[in-house]
Amino acid sequence: MAPEHVKQFQDAAGNEGAHNHALSAGRYAQKMRKLLDVNPSVRINLRIVSDEMPTIETNRNAILRRLGQEGWKLARHGGSHDLYAKPGADVLISVPRHKTLSPGTARSIAKSAGWI
Numbered sequence: 462m463a464p465e466h467v468k469q470f471q472d473a474a475g476n477e478g479a480h481n482h483a484l485s486a487g488r489y490a491q492k493m494r495k496l497l498d499v500n501p502s503v504r505i506n507l508r509i510v511s512d513e514m515p516t517i518e519t520n521r522n523a524i525l526r527r528l529g530q531e532g533w534k535l536a537r538h539g540g541s542h543d544l545y546a547k548p549g550a551d552v553l554i555s556v557p558r559h560k561t562l563s564p565g566t567a568r569s570i571a572k573s574a575g576w577i
Contacts, residue, residue, distance in 0.1 A: 517567045517577075521560055524570060528554065531574065 536546040545554045571577045
């Protein structure tokens with residue numbers, strides 16, 4: 462027997478949870494927000510991504526292009542990373558040599574560069 466909050470989640474999602482492809486992403490999010498307003502204990506197990514959530518650029522070449530446009534210069538090569546410095550900035554930005562960076566690494570670079 463499922464706990465009460467699981468039953469509420471299944472009812473709000475059309476008895477199929479997150480795998481209900483008949484609902485659009487927006488409609489599914491609306492139903493989940495309504496459920497979370499009723500039962501906050503379910504919030505621990507859910508993550509709703511909004512259409513308005515900003516995306517982080519993960520393409521290395523695009524990141525390097527923007528760093529260059531904003532005055533960041535290659536300071537030195539590391540073993541598997543390139544380090545970028547900007548005159549007047551007290552920080553070195555380490556950019557790994559991968560075609561696509563992980564979202565966490567890209568977010569860290571964006572924070573260091575002052576983009577977010």
